[in-house]
Amino acid sequence: MYPELINIILLTLKVSGLALLIAILIGISLGIYLALHDFPFKKIVVGVINTGMGLPPVVVGLLVMLFLWRGGPLGFLDLIYTPWAMICAQVILATPIIAGLTMATIQQIPQKMKWQALALGANNLQLAWLLAKETRLSLLAAVMAGFGGIISEVGAVMMVGGNIKGQTRVLTTAIVLESQKGAFELAIALSVVLLLLLFSVNFGLTMIQQRTKKS
Amino acid sequence: MITALLGPNGAGKSTYLRQLMGLANGKIEPSMTMVFQEPLLFDLTVAENVALGLKFRRQRKISALVGQALELFGIGHLRNRRAITLSGGEAQKVALARALVIEPKTLLLDEPFANLDQTSQIDFRRMLKKVILQRAIETIWVTHNKAEALVVADQIMIMINREIVQTGQPEEVLQKPATKEVADFLGIENIFHGEIRDKNGQSIFENDRVSFAAAAVEKADAWVVVHPEDILLSLEPTKTSARNCLRGTVLAVEPAGLIYRTQIKAGEIFIANITRASVEELGVAPGKELYLTFKATAVQTLDSPLPEGPACRQAGRG
Numbered sequence: 110m111y112p113e114l115i116n117i118i119l120l121t122l123k124v125s126g127l128a129l130l131i132a133i134l135i136g137i138s139l140g141i142y143l144a145l146h147d148f149p150f151k152k153i154v155v156g157v158i159n160t161g162m163g164l165p166p167v168v169v170g171l172l173v174m175l176f177l178w179r180g181g182p183l184g185f186l187d188l189i190y191t192p193w194a195m196i197c198a199q200v201i202l203a204t205p206i207i208a209g210l211t212m213a214t215i216q217q218i219p220q221k222m223k224w225q226a227l228a229l230g231a232n233n234l235q236l237a238w239l240l241a242k243e244t245r246l247s248l249l250a251a252v253m254a255g256f257g258g259i260i261s262e263v264g265a266v267m268m269v270g271g272n273i274k275g276q277t278r279v280l281t282t283a284i285v286l287e288s289q290k291g292a293f294e295l296a297i298a299l300s301v302v303l304l305l306l307l308f309s310v311n312f313g314l315t316m317i318q319q320r321t322k323k324s
Numbered sequence: 325m326i327t328a329l330l331g332p333n334g335a336g337k338s339t340y341l342r343q344l345m346g347l348a349n350g351k352i353e354p355s356m357t358m359v360f361q362e363p364l365l366f367d368l369t370v371a372e373n374v375a376l377g378l379k380f381r382r383q384r385k386i387s388a389l390v391g392q393a394l395e396l397f398g399i400g401h402l403r404n405r406r407a408i409t410l411s412g413g414e415a416q417k418v419a420l421a422r423a424l425v426i427e428p429k430t431l432l433l434d435e436p437f438a439n440l441d442q443t444s445q446i447d448f449r450r451m452l453k454k455v456i457l458q459r460a461i462e463t464i465w466v467t468h469n470k471a472e473a474l475v476v477a478d479q480i481m482i483m484i485n486r487e488i489v490q491t492g493q494p495e496e497v498l499q500k501p502a503t504k505e506v507a508d509f510l511g512i513e514n515i516f517h518g519e520i521r522d523k524n525g526q527s528i529f530e531n532d533r534v535s536f537a538a539a540a541v542e543k544a545d546a547w548v549v550v551h552p553e554d555i556l557l558s559l560e561p562t563k564t565s566a567r568n569c570l571r572g573t574v575l576a577v578e579p580a581g582l583i584y585r586t587q588i589k590a591g592e593i594f595i596a597n598i599t600r601a602s603v604e605e606l607g608v609a610p611g612k613e614l615y616l617t618f619k620a621t622a623v624q625t626l627d628s629p630l631p632e633g634p635a636c637r638q639a640g641r642g
Contacts, residue, residue, distance in 0.1 A: 228432075229376050
């Protein structure tokens with residue numbers, strides 16, 4: 110049991126960590142871009158992202174499954190029931206959350222601050238970097254929200270990962286399995302581990318957040 | 325060279341400045357920068373704020389340049405402070421240092437001291453004007469404060485209703501406002517409306533209340549100004565052909581600093597500024613009858629105000 114538990118924790122961290130990293134890269138860039146640029150149909154894109162912030166995980170799971178299924182459009186990649194499929198699903202779940210919150214944050218910066226940065230000679234990339242730094246507290250909160258959304262998620266990873274022992278079994282799916290088997294003690298133990306994990310990651314991010322606030 | 329862009333609130337001064345800066349179309353002029361009414365400091369240290377423009381330009385020796393810029397405004401000791409903890413005056417100095425450190429050829433200032441108290445405004449103006457003149461920076465300084473414009477500017481541009489209606493040296497603009505709106509905005513007194521006609525070889529300004537000689541060309545719809553300091557008061561009529569002499573009744577006398585502002589009804593209501601000594605000597609008080617004397621050449625004509633009303637607008641559009 111012990112090595113298996115370690116295995117599960119490591120896989121959980123690997124899958125959600127990597128998914129979060131990808132979601133941060135896409136989400137924050139997309140959020141800043143949307144906040145600073147106007148283009149036709151922007152409202153539709155923003156509407157899609159806002160819907161994405163509350164996307165039902167099982168629907169995402171189903172979608173990813175259909176795409177990665179052996180007969181599906183991306184079936185040749187042979188990713189179904191691998192950690193990569195789970196990462197895929199989690200990126201789709203976390204990116205709109207991070208993008209939507211980033212956009213809202215950047216839009217709240219007064220227009221004059223943006224003008225001032227441009228008048229000092231900032232190009233678009235420098236402006237984005239400066240504004241991200243300016244709102245780092247809120248952006249870290251967006252990252253925490255994204256992380257919370259994926260590490261606690263069970264429906265999608267179950268569907269696309271398959272909950273295969275030693276390969277795609279993560280904390281949440283293990284908890285579901287053990288509860289169904291009636292092994293409540295183990296399920297509770299796993300839950301405690303999950304909570305501890307969630308707490309320590311968010312505590313770490315909070316430390317970063319509050320440290321930047323004080324300096 | 326400092327040009328003050330002066331105009332009432334809502335005249336479009338800030339919009340004009342943003343257009344000059346290239347903020348309207350996204351084509352920023354790199355040799356130009358802008359300081360706003362608010363300091364607009366970022367949540368970084370003072371030094372990091374001042375360094376922004378240099379970083380954006382990938383300049384070298386940033387730290388030394390930042391130090392010099394801070395010293396220029398006597399705020400070297402604030403270098404490592406978190407910018408958002410500064411007082412209003414300190415913050416505005418940082419904003420100025422941040423703009424000047426990139427050595428702009430042109431500096432745009434959008435009411436830079438409007439948020440400071442009166443006393444600080446005077447110090448800040450003097451300090452900034454000195455730096456601008458030392459470095460020969462072409463400056464456009466937006467203000468709605470006439471006194472500020474007169475103190476700082478080599479040249480004044482007046483903007484009313486999104487249009488620059490007059491440009492000239494401060495004295496020139498004050499003495500010869502181009503239009504009725506400019507005169508009104510500048511608070512110029514003794515503005516009258518009527519007709520300038522030729523009467524026996526002499527130009528006469530006339531309406532149904534008053535008539536006097538004006539050294540000006542004939543005009544049916546004329547606005548004229550007689551500056552209060554050009555009007556002399558006396559107990560007896562003066563007798564010179566080149567001067568106008570009108571009889572009037574004092575309506576009110578009120579102290580205005582070192583002078584007394586006197587309202588006299590002589591057909592139109594005229595304002596004359598006189599000294600305390602004159603008030604006593606002439607016995608100026610409400611009801612007193614006096615003579616007003618001013619030269620025909622002291623009567624200045626203004627351009628007619630821009631036509632208004634739907635008919636004119638339609639014609640303008642077509």
